[in-house]
Amino acid sequence: MACAGCKKEAKVAAENGPAGTYRLVSVDGKRLPSNVDHEGHAMTINSGAFVINADGTCSSKMVLAGRDAAIEVKATYTREGSKLTMQWQGAGTTTGTLEDNTFTMNNEGMVFVYRK
Numbered sequence: 130m131a132c133a134g135c136k137k138e139a140k141v142a143a144e145n146g147p148a149g150t151y152r153l154v155s156v157d158g159k160r161l162p163s164n165v166d167h168e169g170h171a172m173t174i175n176s177g178a179f180v181i182n183a184d185g186t187c188s189s190k191m192v193l194a195g196r197d198a199a200i201e202v203k204a205t206y207t208r209e210g211s212k213l214t215m216q217w218q219g220a221g222t223t224t225g226t227l228e229d230n231t232f233t234m235n236n237e238g239m240v241f242v243y244r245k
Contacts, residue, residue, distance in 0.1 A: 146208075147227050147232070148181050148182055148183040149180075149181060149245050150178055150179075150180050150245070151178065151181070151232045151243030152176075152177075152244055152245075153176060153177030153178060153179070153191070154242050154243065154244050155241075155242045156239060156240070156242075157239055157240055161175065161176060161177070162174060162175045162194065167237070167239060172193050172194070173193060174192070175192045175193065175194050176191070176192045177189070177191040178190050178243070179232055179234070179243045181206070181213070181232070185205055185206060185207070186203065186205055186206070187205075187213075187215060188202065188203045188204070189201070189202050202218065202220070204216055204217040204223075211226050212225070212227075213225045213226070213232075223235070223236050230244055230245035231244055231245075232244075
């Protein structure tokens, strides 16, 4: 978590770009597994990953407690410095930031933090 008034210079992940697999470590500041409420639906997120490919595509996968299958969504992205803008298949856009080996994304008010 960042403190108010403190700001570090953003460092873009790895010299060769952001490509790689990032493991979900927290949702809304809570470590996994995490109980969350999204649009009136309570759920527990057990694990997740965000994969950034060098070809401009990416995907997000989350494993929820009590579910037989994981939720996986795919997108294309554009990169501008440390900012990634994802255009999700069949859905809207989301932005995220890369600093060192950490990818942070605010998706519909939920903050997801991933580490490479």
